[in-house]
Amino acid sequence: MSTIREVSRLAGVSISTVSRVLNNTVPVAEDTRARVMSAVSQLGYTPNTFARGLVTNRSGGIGVVVNEISSPFYSGIVSGIEQVVEASGMHLVVSSGHVDGNLEQNAVTFLKERRCDALILHLESTSDEQLLSWSQGDAPTVIIGRYIPELAEACVYLDNELGGYLATKHLLEQGHRHIAHIGGPLTMKDGRDRLAGYQRALHEAGVDCDERLLVTSNFVESGGHDAMQVLLERGTPMTAVFAANDQMAAGALKTLREHNLDVPKDISLVGYDDVLIARYLYPSLTTVHQPLTEMGKAAATIALARLNNKETEVQHKFNPQLVKRESVRSI
Amino acid sequence: MSTIREVSRLAGVSISTVSRVLNNTVPVAEDTRARVMSAVSQLGYTPNTFARGLVTNRSGGIGVVVNEISSPFYSGIVSGIEQVVEASGMHLVVSSGHVDGNLEQNAVTFLKERRCDALILHLESTSDEQLLSWSQGDAPTVIIGRYIPELAEACVYLDNELGGYLATKHLLEQGHRHIAHIGGPLTMKDGRDRLAGYQRALHEAGVDCDERLLVTSNFVESGGHDAMQVLLERGTPMTAVFAANDQMAAGALKTLREHNLDVPKDISLVGYDDVLIARYLYPSLTTVHQPLTEMGKAAATIALARLNNKETEVQHKFNPQLVKRESVRSI
């Protein structure tokens, strides 16, 4: 690896001049600039990141923490972040939280130690207070999937209450009156908000909110499967189910099929997230779409803007959208 | 941020001693070690990565290039890599190739400039020669999804020919004789190998390889959809289809449904990859499973071993496995 000194010797200038050419900080005479550039390409010189970082205190890395990269939900977000970050010549350092609170903490600490220039976090088991304290640190911090008033400018999130409302309202409009809800864990804000939206839609329509039509479970396929089982065993009449995410909907669909119930003929079904499987299920799933990639892009844009002390007009609150497919019928 | 100097002052020792305590390089008297450690935690000191890297020439980062993080296929691999890398106290720097050859090049160059200690690559549009030349560089390089004889020790790959063989053989065993194949692009080795396995199985069973039952297309849903359309239009009799990946199988399934053909009653269907959707499709898809996470782990293990000049016994060639679900029936 060649150094800036070798370049300067070959070009017959001082290392300061080489640095200036490379960083475009100060005007340099055209011919010296040309000599330097030619020396650079002759030697195949690339600046040493460490030396540069030591002086500038910038690593060029943006740290990202999500629960689990391999989930379609998170990888959609990461993909959006990546596009923006890489376009700006920086790079992505990824770490997973794996749902566990301690691991989330570790992941963040880890990235901070690695001197990431900014952090983009989607955390579930970490308190608002903790996030607040992290945000005081040197590295600009952007939070995805949560709204914290004190950090409003640093939050990118989806209106989950609205999503729940849209899903339920759609079912109401199709004539359904006995609508069950398979909710996510109430410990998670996403789960609570979607439930709240469900309830608001029912109230607005003057439909009673029957407790027996409500089950909460985990955001995975088996969670939906079990929850549907519970609903059927209760025997409460229902014509539609709104599941708080697509994987739960898929599980519920399986249970219904096991009971020889047809979707949407016997029971209509709505999911949430619009991940890939929603399109592939049979019947394809009516669900609530979240602009994951867009949200990732927005988060990255905010992070970069803060890093460079620039102002940006970026959307913070994203709206979910109902995607109508084949799993709902009107009655 | 506190520095090693402040720690040394607080502990009443020299900075060399602090460094020695922190890196465990040389024995240090028990009481001095204790004094140093207490100073470290009092100040909340963390070593500056840049300064350390400048001396050691190690960044602690492992670079990963895949086509597209948001695809379930790649994120499975990345997830495996991450587990191993993070357990070793290093971190992951991720960059996407996005199928395009130039971008793949860029991504690798980018990571090399970032002084990643090792690289793990899953590339599609890059030649073996290029990979070979990259492997000569300072950073150990591991290649996923390809076998290059000169780099045998650095390759982690799946026996795709065997996978194609298993899928086809299964259909043959169920009594099928007219088996179509929706292949991937023949420019991609994966596509060619799976096709080869398909042909070998047919030959072994003494079944003619009818050209009219062969279509190639792109590894996406619409590719499968179109390819199935072509097969049906040709009108060649067939009772089963082997698609070269699950997404194509899903597309084919859609086409069949549009033509009121039932799977598996009228046509049996086998996919490849066993990504999440395979389980969720209706009927759930018989497919060929690849141990993605395991392969990622293996790749990371090799990279770390090379980095530390250690020997490891790691599996390089992984075997695919047939997963029987509901999309095949015997005739």
Added chain:
DNA sequence: ATAGTAAATGAAAGCGTTTTCATAGCTAAG
């Protein structure tokens, strides 16, 4: 007792940049 050796520690060089400050060479104003 004394030389010799091992163990623990300190001093200082060096890693490759960026950046501040100084200087040399000009141009324009008085």
Added chain:
DNA sequence: CTTAGCTATGAAAACGCTTTCATTTACTAT
């Protein structure tokens, strides 16, 4: 013709660490 004010460049400090080499101290062996 002198001097102030630019502009382009160079010299050198600083960033925070690891590591080599030197030094001190404490022991062991003669």
